[in-house]
Amino acid sequence: MSTDNTPIRVLVGSRNPVKIGAVRNALAPLFPGRLVECEGMHAPSGVHDQPMSAAETREGAINRMNFCRQNGDADFYVALEGGVDVTEDGPGTFGYVAIANGVDVSVGCSAWLPLPPAVYEALLEGEELGDVMDRLFDTVNIKQQGGAIGLVTDGHATRESAYTQAMVLAMAPFLHPELYGLRPCV
Secondary structure, eight states: OOOOOOOEEEEESOOOHHHHHHHHHHHHHHSTTSOEEEEEOOOOOSSOSSOOSHHHHHHHHHHHHHHHHHHOOOSEEEEEEEEEEEETTEEEEEEEEEEESSSOEEEEEOOOEEOOHHHHHHHHTTOOHHHHHHHHHTOSSGGGTTHHHHHHTTTSSOHHHHHHHHHHHHTHHHHSHHHHTOOOOO
16 A cells, blocks of 8 residues: 555545445544545435345445446545345344445445344335334434444444444455455555
């Protein structure tokens, strides 16, 4: 990695302050001494508003990241997509992150948060997770705050903290490009 002091410009495929904050929180410590400039932009996911499988969630993140790459000029293009799926352990929510530095792409996933069965049933009926949680917890626009994660963990984890961790993990190929066969980044 370069040791210059030029700012690192990042386009985030969302205007959601939680997602933009997570990207900034993840990248700033990875590039000490460098200013990380994160700009959010509307980027269509090409999937349902509430993705209901890991594959659909991953696809949404990649679609948003590709939109950023095609419509902006930055050092990194990032998109985060929250979704829901069911495993043998029951329903849960998670997020995918897609990062590109031009040609090279890294995709990662956040931790899994188990969902209450009643919440999952409402999602199957077509509601979005944030709306269901707002109704259950009497909150307003929780998806741009602590998210479902913050509500059911009593604030011990948040949507932003989950996305921040997923971002840091997905950055590994860019931090050690020689191990992953990538070109050196910023």
